[in-house]
Amino acid sequence: xxxxxxxxxxxxxxxxxxxxxxxxxxxxxxxxxxxxxxxxxxxxxxxxxxxxxxxxxxxxxxxxxxxxxxxxxxxxxxxxxxxxxxxxxxxxxxxxxxxxxxxxxxxxxxxxxxxxxxxxxxxxxxxxxxxxxxxxxxxxxxxxxxxxxxxxxxxxxxxxxxxxxxxxxxxxxxxxxxxxxxxxxxxxxxxxxxxxxxxxxxxxxxxx
Amino acid sequence: xxxxxxxxxxxxxxxxxxxxxxxxxxxxxxxxxxxxxxxxxxxxxxxxxxxxxxxxxxxxxxxxxxxxxxxxxxxxxxxxxxxxxxxxxxxxxxxxxxxxxxxxxxxxxxxxxxxxxxxxxxxxxxxxxxxxxxxxxxxxxxxxxxxxxxxxxxxxxxxxxxxxxxxxxxxxxxxxxxxxxxxxxxxxxxxxxxxxxxxxxxxxxxxxxxxxxxxxxxxxxxxxxxxxxxxxxxxxxxxxxxxxxxxxxxxxxxxxxxxxxxxxxxxxxxxxxxxxxxxxxxxxxxxxxxxxxxxxxxxxxxxxxxxxxxxxxxxxxxxxxxxxxxxxxxxxxxxxxxxxxxxxxxxxxxxxxxxxxxxxxxxxxxxxxxxxxxxxxxxxxxxxxxxxxxxxxxxxxxxxxxxxxxxxxxxxxxxxxxxxxxxxxxxxxxxxxxxxxxxxxxxxxxxxxxxxxxxxxxxxxxxxxxxxxxxxxxxxxxxxxxxxxxxxxxxxxxxxxxxxxxxxxxxxxxxxxxxxxxxxxxxxxxxxxx
Numbered sequence: 001x002x003x004x005x006x007x008x009x010x011x012x013x014x015x016x017x018x019x020x021x022x023x024x025x026x027x028x029x030x031x032x033x034x035x036x037x038x039x040x041x042x043x044x045x046x047x048x049x050x051x052x053x054x055x056x057x058x059x060x061x062x063x064x065x066x067x068x069x070x071x072x073x074x075x076x077x078x079x080x081x082x083x084x085x086x087x088x089x090x091x092x093x094x095x096x097x098x099x100x101x102x103x104x105x106x107x108x109x110x111x112x113x114x115x116x117x118x119x120x121x122x123x124x125x126x127x128x129x130x131x132x133x134x135x136x137x138x139x140x141x142x143x144x145x146x147x148x149x150x151x152x153x154x155x156x157x158x159x160x161x162x163x164x165x166x167x168x169x170x171x172x173x174x175x176x177x178x179x180x181x182x183x184x185x186x187x188x189x190x191x192x193x194x195x196x197x198x199x200x201x202x203x204x205x206x207x208x
Numbered sequence: 209x210x211x212x213x214x215x216x217x218x219x220x221x222x223x224x225x226x227x228x229x230x231x232x233x234x235x236x237x238x239x240x241x242x243x244x245x246x247x248x249x250x251x252x253x254x255x256x257x258x259x260x261x262x263x264x265x266x267x268x269x270x271x272x273x274x275x276x277x278x279x280x281x282x283x284x285x286x287x288x289x290x291x292x293x294x295x296x297x298x299x300x301x302x303x304x305x306x307x308x309x310x311x312x313x314x315x316x317x318x319x320x321x322x323x324x325x326x327x328x329x330x331x332x333x334x335x336x337x338x339x340x341x342x343x344x345x346x347x348x349x350x351x352x353x354x355x356x357x358x359x360x361x362x363x364x365x366x367x368x369x370x371x372x373x374x375x376x377x378x379x380x381x382x383x384x385x386x387x388x389x390x391x392x393x394x395x396x397x398x399x400x401x402x403x404x405x406x407x408x409x410x411x412x413x414x415x416x417x418x419x420x421x422x423x424x425x426x427x428x429x430x431x432x433x434x435x436x437x438x439x440x441x442x443x444x445x446x447x448x449x450x451x452x453x454x455x456x457x458x459x460x461x462x463x464x465x466x467x468x469x470x471x472x473x474x475x476x477x478x479x480x481x482x483x484x485x486x487x488x489x490x491x492x493x494x495x496x497x498x499x500x501x502x503x504x505x506x507x508x509x510x511x512x513x514x515x516x517x518x519x520x521x522x523x524x525x526x527x528x529x530x531x532x533x534x535x536x537x538x539x540x541x542x543x544x545x546x547x548x549x550x551x552x553x554x555x556x557x558x559x560x561x562x563x564x565x566x567x568x569x570x571x572x573x574x575x576x577x578x579x580x581x582x583x584x585x586x587x588x589x590x591x592x593x594x595x596x597x598x599x600x601x602x603x604x605x606x607x608x609x610x611x612x613x614x615x616x617x618x619x620x621x622x623x624x625x626x627x628x629x630x631x632x633x634x635x636x637x638x639x640x641x642x643x644x645x646x647x648x649x650x651x652x653x654x655x656x657x658x659x660x661x662x663x664x665x666x667x668x669x670x671x672x673x674x675x676x677x678x679x680x681x682x683x684x685x686x687x688x689x690x691x692x693x694x695x696x697x698x699x700x701x702x703x704x705x706x707x708x709x710x711x712x713x714x715x716x717x718x719x720x721x722x723x724x725x726x727x728x729x730x731x732x733x734x735x736x737x738x
Contacts, residue, residue: 091280122737
């Protein structure tokens with residue numbers, strides 16, 4: 001049955017007002033030391049641990065290569081993942097910049113961590129666009145930017161409980177996992193490079 | 209020469225020119241994050257590393273219009289002069305609901321005092337807002353000298369300042385462009401839907417808001433003369449935006465829109481112009497079909513050695529042919545252009561088609577009448593050849609029946625089809641548009657439903673954006689709101705229709721269809737986005 005509206009418009013303004021009113025504690029306040037001001041929605045980081053089943057969908061990397069999502073994430077390395085789109089204005093550039101800072105800070109450990117950014121606007125974000133975007137932020141191996149069919153991207157977003165029918169309604173969230181079969185750490189809010197590295201470094205196996 | 213130099217120095221020294229230079233510096237900082245000497249602006253977010261240039265250009269978040277944006281829970285407030293240099297206030301008519309036991313903290317930008325030069329400096333350098341509340345951590349803290357602060361202030365004061373063309377005292381003027389090469393039936397379908405929709409969505413007279421007045425700009429003569437006609441119409445009665453419209457050739461309209469900076473929203477054309485900024489299109493047009501075919505061929509083994517494409521350089525198919533060639537430019541594929549002029553008969557066909565070899569691909573950028581005159585026997589093309597036709601040009605399933613194509617061709621044919629599958633589309637059109645059309649005394653017709661649905665989409669998205677715009681008239685802001693109003697695309701001809709910041713095409717892909725024995729088209733494979 002065709003629906004009257006193809007995309008339900010989530011009420012970002014309402015979400016924002018709820019935050020201001022202190023009615024969205026899970027999102028705005030996570031007992032985090034950064035949360036000095038209620039109206040600083042982006043500064044409050046809330047941490048949770050979750051388990052989820054990775055969907056085995058076919059996506060495409062910034063190099064145009066076909067990528068099986070679950071297999072790629074289950075390569076044994078710790079994973080740091082987020083959702084972005086390249087035409088996004090306020091949130092994605094800072095999020096991507098922070099991932100780039102993490103990448104730099106990892107130094108020699110960089111190849112031991114898988115960074116993944118999944119596009120939530122896959123039809124616009126062709127592999128070529130993702131490649132340009134990755135270059136703009138100095139992203140290097142093994143940081144993957146993934147796109148694919150709208151359905152495949154939606155499946156991944158839903159598996160991470162991060163799906164918004166309207167991409168403009170998205171909120172900053174990062175995910176980390178030590179290895180296959182392990183729980184994920186979910187950080188809601190604009191986690192800074194320091195926040196991410198504090199989670200990520202203990203996930204690295206000791207060097208032989 | 210000396211006199212000229214002296215004169216220009218004198219001009220530079222005049223206050224008007226000094227202001228202009230300062231504003232231009234401010235504009236560059238605001239839009240591109242670049243200083244007067246071209247070096248990148250620097251700053252950092254709390255806890256972040258040093259950022260440079262476009263990454264922290266104001267327009268990145270506050271947008272070109274200065275009207276800001278909302279993304280998830282992040283509210284980027286407006287920074288236009290009228291807002292920034294006045295005390296913050298809640299939007300007119302805004303009365304937040306209160307509940308017992310809940311303290312209401314309004315946004316800092318709604319309760320702060322007016323900005324002045326020292327407060328602006330403190331906000332930009334230290335991240336401390338005019339109301340002594342720290343700004344959101346997403347707002348960078350900038351390294352700016354005094355001149356740059358003054359330049360930014362000068363630009364912000366200018367930002368959002370009127371008057372805006374097309375905004376009268378009681379009317380908001382809109383226009384729609386009709387070119388003389390538009391098909392009469394499609395043209396009439398577009399006019400009917402647009403007139404009814406704009407009239408129905410406009411604030412009614414006496415509501416205290418400006419009513420929307422739609423003019424039809426009907427062009428005449430050859431395309432070379434259109435630009436001047438458009439300029440004359442704009443001069444006589446400026447339009448705030450152009451909505452929908454219809455034409456086969458569109459380049460002169462595109463160029464006019466880009467030069468004027470007037471938003472040209474979703475015209476019915478298969479030939480959108482290059483690199484749109486002021487124009488937003490339904491889809492990339494026939495060029496998309498060429499790119500989709502290239503993508504499909506590169507992904508299906510074996511990749512062909514040779515592609516023969518047949519097109520009339522005077523017709524719209526040239527855009528598809530050119531895009532196909534461009535997309536394959538780095539590939540070891542020979543693209544052979546077979547061009548013709550005027551209608552094709554069997555003799556012309558025989559001359560046109562070279563002897564084909566196994567594995568060749570034949571791409572036909574042709575209308576239904578030419579396809580129906582394909583040679584009855586297939587000797588020109590071996591059975592292993594793959595034959596593609598442009599779904600847009602051929603008009604199969606709506607103005608022509610695929611059964612009119614000679615049978616041997618029909619069975620090897622793939623139709624590049626940039627629309628939603630016919631049956632899914634029709635049922636969605638009937639469901640989302642049918643009752644509105646009936647209430648208007650209009651009816652959906654098989655051969656015009658795509659135009660009707662797309663015109664309705666153009667009107668609905670524009671209406672949604674205009675309602676959000678309210679009294680804050682700015683063409684840049686309208687475009688930004690259009691990018692966020694694609695929920696109005698309930699009856700477009702496309703299976704998915706989305707926009708985003710800076711995006712200029714609603715639909716971005718195509719299906720491949722095969723022709724069933726009864727002439728129906730059915731989807732063959734996945735939606736392809738090149």
